[in-house]
Each structure stands twice: as structure tokens, then as C-alpha cells.
Amino acid sequence: MTGKKKSKIILIITAVLVLTAAGVYGYIKYLPEEAQQARQAKVSENLLAKAKEAEQQGNTAKALEYYQEFLDVNAEPPGNTQPAVGTVYASMGNIYFKQFKYAKAIDYLKKALDHSTQYVGKNSKEAGDHWFYLATVYDKQGDVKLALDHYKNSRSIQAKLGRDTGKVDTVIDELENYMVNAKLHTRS
Numbered sequence: 001m002t003g004k005k006k007s008k009i010i011l012i013i014t015a016v017l018v019l020t021a022a023g024v025y026g027y028i029k030y031l032p033e034e035a036q037q038a039r040q041a042k043v044s045e046n047l048l049a050k051a052k053e054a055e056q057q058g059n060t061a062k063a064l065e066y067y068q069e070f071l072d073v074n075a076e077p078p079g080n081t082q083p084a085v086g087t088v089y090a091s092m093g094n095i096y097f098k099q100f101k102y103a104k105a106i107d108y109l110k111k112a113l114d115h116s117t118q119y120v121g122k123n124s125k126e127a128g129d130h131w132f133y134l135a136t137v138y139d140k141q142g143d144v145k146l147a148l149d150h151y152k153n154s155r156s157i158q159a160k161l162g163r164d165t166g167k168v169d170t171v172i173d174e175l176e177n178y179m180v181n182a183k184l185h186t187r188s
Helices: 003-056 059-072 083-098 101-120 125-140 144-160 166-187
Strands: none
Touching: 003 059, 003 083, 059 083, 083 101, 083 125, 101 125, 125 144, 125 166, 144 166
């Protein structure tokens, strides 16, 4: 073998070794990140299960605590982009709604709506549901106009998805009739 051939072989072997080492380094470098994401997913799943169980048992304080821990764990990407984050905001909003804490309910339901429109889709089932829940709170507070607008947004999404709009149609009709009657009575 000539000197040139030996040099080429050594160069090729060196290149293969460097590329192999780079591949191993890259794998090792990202392995902890994947393991961290797997741990985060497991913790998140566990917190959701605990929150749902506490809520079913009527322990809303504990459920809110677990939901908040879930949000804390998933505050950064990629966790904050998962649909469960919006669902947790909605669950918290619904708990506050049942406790007649409408301002807090609205705050969390708005976060649920924002999350679903940003990460799940503006015309997603989740967005339609969150529009509906938010409308319900505004309706209970007596803000009929805002509730009506939100119900209509929900109905629009539900119709696009081919879902049954009967429930929301009934509520919209009732609110529109209420507004007409209220205007007639104020003129008298």
C-alpha cells in the first residue's frame, strides 16, 4: 500500500470515528431532555387524575390545588401546548362558576378559550365548548348581550363541526326574546 492510500484510509477512518462520536454525543445530549419530557408527562397525568378524583369527591379546594400544580408543571413548552392545559383552565373556571365566583370563572374560562384557539384551533370542539361555558357565566351575571355574542360564536363553531346545535339554539332564542321583551317594556 502506498503512502497516499494509507493517508486516505486513515482520513476515512478518522471521519467515520468523528461522525460516530458526534452521533453518540447528540444522542446522549438529547436523551435527558426526552427523559425529562417523559417524567413531565407522567407527573401531569398523575396530577390530572388526582384533580378529577378530588373534584368527583366534592373536594374542590384540593381539585383546584392539583389543577394549579398541573399548570405549573406545564407552564413551559412543550407542555403548555397540549390540549389538556385548556381543559384544566376550563375545569377550574367551572369550579369557580359553581361557587358563584364569576370573576374568577371568567378569568379561567378566558384562558381556556385563548389556549384552545391558539393551540387546538379556532374552530375546534374545545373552542366551541369554551365559548359556550364563558357565555353561560356572562348569562348568569346578567350580561345578556355579551352572553348572546358568545353563544353565537359557540353555535357557529358547532355548526361547522357538524355537531348538534339544538341546545345553544334554544338558549340564543330565549336571550333574543328576552332582549326584545326588555326593550318593549322599557318603552312603555
